Amino acid sequence: MNNPQDDQNPQESGGNPPIVNLPPTVTALIIFLVLLHLSANLILSEESFYRFLLTFGFAPLRLQFAPEMPGGVGALFWTPFTHGFLHADWMHLIFNVLWLAVFGTPIARRYGPFGFAVVFGLGLVGGVIGYLLVHYNSVAILIGASGAVSALMGGALRFMYQPLIKEVDEETGEVRILGRRLATPSELLKDQRAVGFTAVWMGVNVLFGVFPQLMGMEGANVAWEAHISGFVAGFFAVAWLERRLF
Numbered sequence: 001m002n003n004p005q006d007d008q009n010p011q012e013s014g015g016n017p018p019i020v021n022l023p024p025t026v027t028a029l030i031i032f033l034v035l036l037h038l039s040a041n042l043i044l045s046e047e048s049f050y051r052f053l054l055t056f057g058f059a060p061l062r063l064q065f066a067p068e069m070p071g072g073v074g075a076l077f078w079t080p081f082t083h084g085f086l087h088a089d090w091m092h093l094i095f096n097v098l099w100l101a102v103f104g105t106p107i108a109r110r111y112g113p114f115g116f117a118v119v120f121g122l123g124l125v126g127g128v129i130g131y132l133l134v135h136y137n138s139v140a141i142l143i144g145a146s147g148a149v150s151a152l153m154g155g156a157l158r159f160m161y162q163p164l165i166k167e168v169d170e171e172t173g174e175v176r177i178l179g180r181r182l183a184t185p186s187e188l189l190k191d192q193r194a195v196g197f198t199a200v201w202m203g204v205n206v207l208f209g210v211f212p213q214l215m216g217m218e219g220a221n222v223a224w225e226a227h228i229s230g231f232v233a234g235f236f237a238v239a240w241l242e243r244r245l246f
Helices: 024-043 046-056 060-064 072-085 090-134 146-160 185-189 192-210 224-245
Strands: 164-168 175-180
Touching: 024 046, 024 072, 024 090, 046 072, 060 072, 060 090, 072 090, 090 146, 090 224, 146 192, 146 224, 185 192, 192 224
Parallel strands: none
Antiparallel strands: 164 175
């Protein structure tokens, strides 16, 4: 059965509410992302910052073993993960942090730090795979947590629209909230809210991917492929976590 804490409000347990009502895992990741970006901007020159992104961002050109790419062969193994902790500018970072807080919170509360890390990590790798399928010969660098955030979104979609499961104590009559059941793909297809949310989200991603100028990103591209493939990775990852943890 799902963790009873999934849908409880911390304020209901008594005491003063916390200043930041986010799971520690999500809070720590947000702080790390902000400090990393701040440090890179304060310490590195423009040229060094670009090389920093080139070393730890994912570039499809690496698969051709291009000698001009820093990091060598080893970067093929770390950049599918490290790219998710880098951001081009503050707007890019803030956008991802906000969505990380929204969709990372239910995943972290339901599956704990381990489950959160699994979904986040699979979202990064899934995003890389989706990006590669479209940009195999591209010289562009993939950076940003968007693929992982999309995975958290895809995972949360599996239960966020499901009704609460409640249990009544036969002796006291107290109603306890047990959580939300994980929906199957076929069940979600029958849920207009889930279908509508997914359709709008994917449509917006494709729109901004084709016309990045709509977001004021004339000199950059929106990696919509990474977003969609990350979403799919998270959507199916939570089913494995559900069997493992519950």
